[in-house]
Amino acid sequence: MPLALLALALSAFAIGTTEFVIVGLLPTMAQDLSISIPSAGLLVSLYALGVAIGAPVLTAFTSKWNRKSVLLSVMGLFVIGNLVAWQAPSFEALIIARILTGLAHGVFFSIGSTIATSLVPKEKGASAIAIMFTGLTVALVTGVPLGTYIGQIFGWEATFLTVSILGLLAMIGSAILVPSNLMQAKPTNLAAQVKVLTHPRLLLVYAITAIGYGGTFIAFTYLAPILNEVTGFESSSVGLILLVYGISVAVGNIWGGKMADNFGPIKALTIIFSGLAAILLVLNFTAYNPVAAVITILVWGAFAFGNVPGLQVYIVKLAEKYTPDAVDVASGLNIAAFNIGIAIGAWGGGIIVEEYGLMNTPWVGAIVVLIALILTRYSGMLDRKGQAQKLVKTIA
Numbered sequence: 400m401p402l403a404l405l406a407l408a409l410s411a412f413a414i415g416t417t418e419f420v421i422v423g424l425l426p427t428m429a430q431d432l433s434i435s436i437p438s439a440g441l442l443v444s445l446y447a448l449g450v451a452i453g454a455p456v457l458t459a460f461t462s463k464w465n466r467k468s469v470l471l472s473v474m475g476l477f478v479i480g481n482l483v484a485w486q487a488p489s490f491e492a493l494i495i496a497r498i499l500t501g502l503a504h505g506v507f508f509s510i511g512s513t514i515a516t517s518l519v520p521k522e523k524g525a526s527a528i529a530i531m532f533t534g535l536t537v538a539l540v541t542g543v544p545l546g547t548y549i550g551q552i553f554g555w556e557a558t559f560l561t562v563s564i565l566g567l568l569a570m571i572g573s574a575i576l577v578p579s580n581l582m583q584a585k586p587t588n589l590a591a592q593v594k595v596l597t598h599p600r601l602l603l604v605y606a607i608t609a610i611g612y613g614g615t616f617i618a619f620t621y622l623a624p625i626l627n628e629v630t631g632f633e634s635s636s637v638g639l640i641l642l643v644y645g646i647s648v649a650v651g652n653i654w655g656g657k658m659a660d661n662f663g664p665i666k667a668l669t670i671i672f673s674g675l676a677a678i679l680l681v682l683n684f685t686a687y688n689p690v691a692a693v694i695t696i697l698v699w700g701a702f703a704f705g706n707v708p709g710l711q712v713y714i715v716k717l718a719e720k721y722t723p724d725a726v727d728v729a730s731g732l733n734i735a736a737f738n739i740g741i742a743i744g745a746w747g748g749g750i751i752v753e754e755y756g757l758m759n760t761p762w763v764g765a766i767v768v769l770i771a772l773i774l775t776r777y778s779g780m781l782d783r784k785g786q787a788q789k790l791v792k793t794i795a
Contacts, residue, residue, distance in 0.1 A: 401518045404527060406572030407511055408534035410474055413565035414504050415538030416546050417481060418446060420562075423547030423641050424555045425623050426634065431555065432490050436624050436757075437749030442497050443620050444749075447741035449501020454735045455728070457502060458509035466514055466581040467573070469506065474570035477503035481563035485556050496559075505738070509731045517581050536652060539704075540645035547638035595718070595725045595732060603778050604714045608733055609740035611672055611710075611771030615703050616744030617751065617764035618679055622696070625757050630692045640693060647700025655705030664713035665779035668706055672772040675702040679765035683758060707737070 421428070421442050429439040461469045480500035487493040515527040550558040595601060618625075626632045626640060658667040678699045685691035711733060718729035744767075748760045 401576075403518050403573070403576040403578070404515060404530045406569055406576050407515055407531040408537075409565065409572060410477075410507060410569040411511070411531055411534030412538045412542055413534075413562055413569055414477065414500075414507060415535040416542030416565070417477075417500055417559070417562045418450075418504060419539060419543045420546035420550070420558055421446070422620060423543060423623050423637050424550045424558065425621070426627055427551055428555050432493075434490055435753065436621065437753040438490070440620050440745050440749040440752075441494065443616070443745035444742040445494055446497040446501040446504075447738040447745065449498040450505040450738040451735040451742065453502035453505020454509045454731050454738070455505075457506045458731060461506065461510075465579070466510060466517075467577050467579050469510055470514060470573055470577060471570060473503040473506045473510075474566055474573060476500075477507070478563050478566040478570060481559045481566060484559040485563060487556075501738075505735070508734060514577065514581060518578075536649045539648045540642065543645055544638040544642035547641055548635075551634050551638065595722050595729045598721050600717050600721055600778070600781065601714065601729055601732075603774060603781075604710070604717060605733060605736040607668070607771050607774045607778065608710050608714075608736040609743070610774065611668075611675075611706055611740070611768055612737050613740035613744035613747070614679070614764045614767030614771060615675065616741045617748040617767060618682065618760040619703065619764075620745040620748050621752055621757055621760050624752075625686055625760075626692070629686045629757060630689055632689065640696060643693065644696050644700040647697050648704045651701035651703065651705035652707060654701065656708035658705075659709035659712050664709040664716070665775060665782065667709040668713070668775045669772065669779075671702055671706045671709065672768055672775060675699075675706070676765045676768040676772065678702055679761045679768065682761040686758065686761070710737075 421439075425436060425439050425442075428434075428442070429436050432439070461472075477500050480496045480498075480503060483499065484493055484496035487496055511531055515531045519527045546558045546561065549561055622641075622644075623634075623637050626637055627634060632640065655667060655671060658670065662670075678695060682692075682695050682699065685695040711730065714729055714733040715726060718726040722729060744764070748764075751759050751763055
């Protein structure tokens with residue numbers, strides 16, 4: 400295994416930590432900054448919006464640049480964004496810092512897979528990508544609860560300082576270990592990019608991704624306040640509960656990927672979205688009991704991110720069929736769709752909290768996930784219809 404992959408995994412760890420650690424720090428930051436919980440939720444929404452813009456737009460803008468130069472530039476932007484957050488003189492400055500780091504996040508994961516596969520023989524490409532994304536999974540398991548703990552003990556500013564140091568170490572590692580003569584990806588022509596953005600079947604999957612993921616984040620963004628105010632946990636316990644959630648997410652990712660491989664993406668997504676909607680509805684009742692709440696959150700984690708492999712496999716499968724010249728662009732846009740879902744979900748959840756209260760977020764999230772389930776079944780029906788038409792033409 401090339402050591403350069405470890406530098407990429409460390410970058411993914413730092414980026415994953417800074418994206419999701421806000422969820423655990425939301426009550427602490429809201430109190431310290433003298434803002435409402437929904438206003439603090441904007442730090443999740445606007446970060447995700449930065450990712451959604453960074454992934455397709457900035458990746459396309461830098462497509463002709465040297466890959467290593469782009470990598471070091473985005474990690475530099477990531478470090479600067481977190482240093483600004485550490486020393487942010489106001490809530491507005493903190494928002495700007497979050498958008499900057501979101502932009503860096505979007506570009507990193509768009510080019511990271513290409514860089515990872517170029518470091519190993521072609522037959523080991525998938526393993527190389529898996530190693531890089533291990534950093535993101537480990538961030539959910541350890542980085543987020545540890546960052547939450549640091550923020551609660553030493554102040555939320557210390558969390559951003561810690562993440563910026565991790566980002567700097569990853570940047571130095573990449574500068575030393577990643578070769579400069581990486582293979583340059585062939586730029587996708589404008590016509591192919593437009594087709595990816597306008598093809599109805601791909602647009603349907605982007606909608607499933609954004610709605611399904613957004614439904615989760617309507618409630619997940621406000622999980623820490625729910626645990627504090629409704630369940631009655633002390634702030635110091637939230638990091639431990641997020642650790643439990645992170646372990647469950649790691650298991651759910653593997654489980655979701657195997658299910659998509661064994662049963663196909665439509666069946667896998669049907670099971671996962673159904674389970675996710677059900678567990679969000681259950682949370683409305685179990686949130687009032689500490690033991691029941693933790694068990695519910697454990698199950699929630701397994702479903703919440705289990706849809707990621709299936710959705711990515713599905714969009715690649717459809718892109719290979721309908722837009723074979725722009726498969727990478729389609730995959731990148733689906734990453735953007737995930738983050739549009741996070742942005743809208745966190746923003747919508749904030750409105751619900753402000754107008755109707757915390758415990759209205761889980762059941763609304765469940766309804767939104769059910770919409771994603773209906774769209775998934777509709778897409779599967781279109782697949783079967785297309786296969787039947789193809790069979791008829793073959794016979795004719």
